[in-house]
Amino acid sequence: MLIELEGVTKIYNQGQINEVVALRDIDLRIKEHTLNCLRGASGCGKSTLLSIIGCVIQPTSGRTAIAGLQPARMPDRFLTVHRRRCIGFIFQNYNILPALTVRENITLPLVPLGLSRRAMAERVERLLQQFSIGHRGNFPAGRISGGELQRVAIARALVNDPPPSSWQTNPRPISTAV
Amino acid sequence: MAALKRAGKTIIITSHDPQVTEHQAVDRVIDMKDGRIDVS
Numbered sequence: 001m002l003i004e005l006e007g008v009t010k011i012y013n014q015g016q017i018n019e020v021v022a023l024r025d026i027d028l029r030i031k032e033h034t035l036n037c038l039r040g041a042s043g044c045g046k047s048t049l050l051s052i053i054g055c056v057i058q059p060t061s062g063r064t065a066i067a068g069l070q071p072a073r074m075p076d077r078f079l080t081v082h083r084r085r086c087i088g089f090i091f092q093n094y095n096i097l098p099a100l101t102v103r104e105n106i107t108l109p110l111v112p113l114g115l116s117r118r119a120m121a122e123r124v125e126r127l128l129q130q131f132s133i134g135h136r137g138n139f140p141a142g143r144i145s146g147g148e149l150q151r152v153a154i155a156r157a158l159v160n161d162p163p164p165s166s167w168q169t170n171p172r173p174i175s176t177a178v
Numbered sequence: 179m180a181a182l183k184r185a186g187k188t189i190i191i192t193s194h195d196p197q198v199t200e201h202q203a204v205d206r207v208i209d210m211k212d213g214r215i216d217v218s
């Protein structure tokens with residue numbers, strides 16, 4: 001099982017007047033190599049659940065195991081590395097930087113990994129070809145079509161070759177901080 | 179999405195769009211309501 005949640009509860013602003021219980025006692029198991037769809041009305045907790053699975057936030061209580069690791073037991077710096085290596089995010093509005101080229105946008109997640117320029121270029125070129133956007137590589141991302149932007153966003157999510165990929169298509173971004 | 183799954187990725191999406199949720203590549207739809215997984 002790739003993702004396991006047991007009794008996960010998330011409370012924002014706990015104990016304060018603006019306390020919000022976003023998740024209540026969630027039990028969820030997700031198998032590898034599957035496509036899963038979270039469905040529900042706005043405010044039902046989908047984004048919070050994705051953020052916990054994506055190791056962006058921690059639950060208030062409960063146990064999580066994501067790709068073999070238990071985020072609650074990991075220091076932030078290791079969690080950052082785990083997220084960088086294992087999880088890709090694709091946002092509804094893509095969050096592509098319009099002033100950078102398509103190639104630069106896809107390269108960005110690789111920069112903190114300390115790979116050689118050649119290794120980075122090889123990964124990016126492979127994805128540019130895979131998603132049929134090689135001809136747009138040197139275009140500013142702000143000047144390509146919506147469909148191409150979507151492919152850039154998917155390529156950027158995959159450039160670290162992550163096992164789980166998280167793709168959000170609802171109106172609310174998972175987090176503008178990601 | 180199907181191609182990503184075949185490539186060995188595990189994908190979690192959120193959507194209200196039936197074209198997405200009812201797509202043949204989707205293995206599981208998880209309904210949520212009021213912070214809980216809705217099993218009704």
